[in-house]
Amino acid sequence: MFKSMGTLGLMLLSMAAIVLVGLGFLMGPTHPLPWIMLTILVAIPFIHNKMISNQYITWKDEYSVGIEAMDNDHKKLLDLINQLQTAVHYYTSKEFEQKALDELIDYTKTHFAREEQLMADNDYPDLEAHKLQHQQFIDKVDHLLNEYQKDSDDTIVDALNFLKNWLVKHINGTDRGYANTLNEKDIYQEPEI
Numbered sequence: 738m739f740k741s742m743g744t745l746g747l748m749l750l751s752m753a754a755i756v757l758v759g760l761g762f763l764m765g766p767t768h769p770l771p772w773i774m775l776t777i778l779v780a781i782p783f784i785h786n787k788m789i790s791n792q793y794i795t796w797k798d799e800y801s802v803g804i805e806a807m808d809n810d811h812k813k814l815l816d817l818i819n820q821l822q823t824a825v826h827y828y829t830s831k832e833f834e835q836k837a838l839d840e841l842i843d844y845t846k847t848h849f850a851r852e853e854q855l856m857a858d859n860d861y862p863d864l865e866a867h868k869l870q871h872q873q874f875i876d877k878v879d880h881l882l883n884e885y886q887k888d889s890d891d892t893i894v895d896a897l898n899f900l901k902n903w904l905v906k907h908i909n910g911t912d913r914g915y916a917n918t919l920n921e922k923d924i925y926q927e928p929e930i
């Protein structure tokens with residue numbers, strides 16, 4: 738049910754503060770307790786935002802591979818990861834969570850195909866090794882999707898973390914290999930698909 742212990746803690750703190758505000762005012766408006774609790778209640782949304790902000794990924798120029806079409810794909814992937822992060826963190830409906838997961842996986846597969854076509858068009862020498870990484874990722878995702886169908890609550894956080902970590906690492910690591918090669922050769926072509 739609760740996918741973040743921090744959020745659960747803040748919810749419990751909010752509930753306790755609301756009760757203590759009520760009890761505090763019973764002791765009289767000059768008693769400091771309700772005012773302290775009201776201050777805590779006002780601060781909780783800011784604490785919550787601070788806690789989750791590092792779970793979202795913001796595009797940085799250093800992520801660029803120097804090829805606009807691929808950068809646009811990678812930016813879209815980060816947007817879809819953040820959308821899934823929101824679906825998971827805010828306990829939205831199962832339908833929204835499933836849709837966010839499907840969109841991310843579908844777009845990842847579309848991007849892989851486009852990227853592989855680009856490498857093939859430019860005779861990139863490490864194409865097969867790169868394709869193998871993509872395929873291993875898809876195999877792992879298929880396994881996670883099977884698990885998700887059996888038990889979505891227990892699987893979704895693992896799936897989100899795996900997708901997020903793998904994709905960011907891949908964009909900043911393996912994708913740089915073809916980017917450097919293609920940019921050095923200056924033989925980049927827009928893929929057909």
Ligand SMILES: [Fe+2]
Nearest residue numbers: 848852908912
């Ligand atoms: Fe990529």
Ligand SMILES: [Fe+2]
Nearest residue numbers: 852907911912
């Ligand atoms: Fe790639």
